[in-house]
Amino acid sequence: MKKKQILAGLLAGAVMAAGLAGCGGTGSASGSAAAGSTSASAGVVEVTIPSYKTGENVGAMFFEPQVERFNEKYEGQYHITLESLPQDGFNDRLRQLAQQNSLPVLVQSGDIDWLRDVVYPNGLAYDLAPWLEEHPEIKDLLLADGLEYCTDDEGHIYSMPLATVRPTGFFWNSALWPTEADLSALTMDEFITELGDQKIAFSTAENGWVAALFLTAMIANEEGGAEWLQAGVENRITDFSEPAFLSAVETLQQLLQNNAAPNSIGAAYADAANSFMSNQAAVIANGPWMSADFAETNAANWSNGFDGADVHAALFPGQVGVANTATFGEWFISASASEEEIELALAFLEFIYTPEELEAYLLAEGGDAPNLEYSEEFTAQQGETQVLADLAADTTEETVFVPCILDVIPSSVANADFGMLLPSLADGTYTAQDFADRMTQAAQEATAE
DSSP, rough: OOOOOOOOOOHHHHHHHHHHHHHTEEEEEOOOOOTTTTEEETEEEEEEEEESSSSSSSTHHHHHHHHHOOOOOOOOEEEEEEEEEEEEGOOOOOOOHHHTTTOOOOOOOOHHHIIIIIIIITTOOOOOHHHHOOOOHHHTTSSSHHHHHBBTTTSSSOOOOOOOOOOOOEEETTTTOOSOOOOGGGGGHHHHHTTTTTOOOOOOOOTTTHHHHHHHHHTTTTTHHHHHHHHTTSSSSOOOOOHHHHHHHHHHHHHHHHHHHHHHHTHHHHHHHHHTTTTSSEEEEEEEGGGGGGGGGGGGGTTOOOGGGGEEEBTTTTTTTEEEEESSOOOEEBBOOHHHHHHHHHHHHHHHHHHHHHHHHHHHHBBBOOOOOHHHHHHHHHHBHHHHHHHHHHOOOOEEEEGGGGGSSSSHIIIIIIHHHHHHHHTTTOOOHHHHHHHHHHHHHOOOO
16 A cells, blocks of 8 residues: 655645535435336436435435436436435345345445345346456556455456545544644554543444444454454454453453543444534544544534544554455446446446546545555645545555454344443443453354354
8 A cells, every 4th residue: 555645734624625516416316216226218228226325324425426427427328316225224125125136236235244145146246357357447446355355266256346445543633632642653552641531432322333443443453353353354253252352342441431531321423423523522433434524514513612623533553444455345236237227337337436536535535545546636635634634644554454343243243232232341340351251142142043
């Protein structure tokens, strides 16, 4: 991964306003047609696809205008309408459509286990390998780990590999915590010492997202921890007796007891974000997409003197970035699609993998495209958003990428049990060993035949 120079930081709102202004339009209409439906009007191939990146979902800010740009580029030839679905029911909806042999032409991801065990081995997805061979300008942009992961033993590629990686780290408010340390270069122990009595906006309700990110980084900082997490991508973790996990949980317990913001226990992510943006905590962990929250255009969500211009970002201590590069991509094409539908789908994939669209995506949601030669305009714009510039500077050849703990354990444990166990860890009812034992029990029950 190429080394980037630290870029000058200005107000976060400047580049977001500029970047999103170039996105064209305010979002595609939510379709009323059935998912995956296709129609032709005056020679135009029109498809409706379900998506959760619509409406109020944070992903809609970039994705809806992107679909509009595609529709404008191919006006008179192709048109995509989005059917809005809630994110928490999206994967179940895809399974239902698959059972009805009604998968949409373009399928926006899905549960990894379902993709690996059901969709791809049962021929439900179109093979992208020949198309990628015909488009080396796209194939050359793909992450090597992702391309290898998406290629089966026979050379088929059913999931479109990613060209971008968005390593998740944390944000800190320099007005509350004016540290000058290179935080990602510290060890975890050094980081905790540097943190002192500053508060972290944890979330413990729902899937305990913020706590899970910190725990992931703590595991990765333990001997063998990064490898343990990485191995969980292929085979879900169901045994939590791993020494790296136990030690990391002890560290997490320390932070929950000594550094948690007042409303952390029982807090959903929205509560944690509000705590951070009301100067009740100096630190919050989240992905680069949160950069939009620090733009002046979102100042209505700030209180108690918070100013998004004071926010900086870093990868986690030990140069850890929470991201899984060996994974399926966001899209696959239904094998049951017609020839004209497949042509539309391939045109869409080609469109979103153009340098212009990849750069627009990185400006909107942060991250890095390691194999893309950035334009001068992009580099300048990226530097105008302080937190994106910070994360870009931290992403180097030395960055250790690990998947989030929530992505390598059974989904039911990730979505429910993990968060429910955190309050008892925080109040001392559970030791680290107790916590691990209950995680193991929940995981093994979830995977029992």
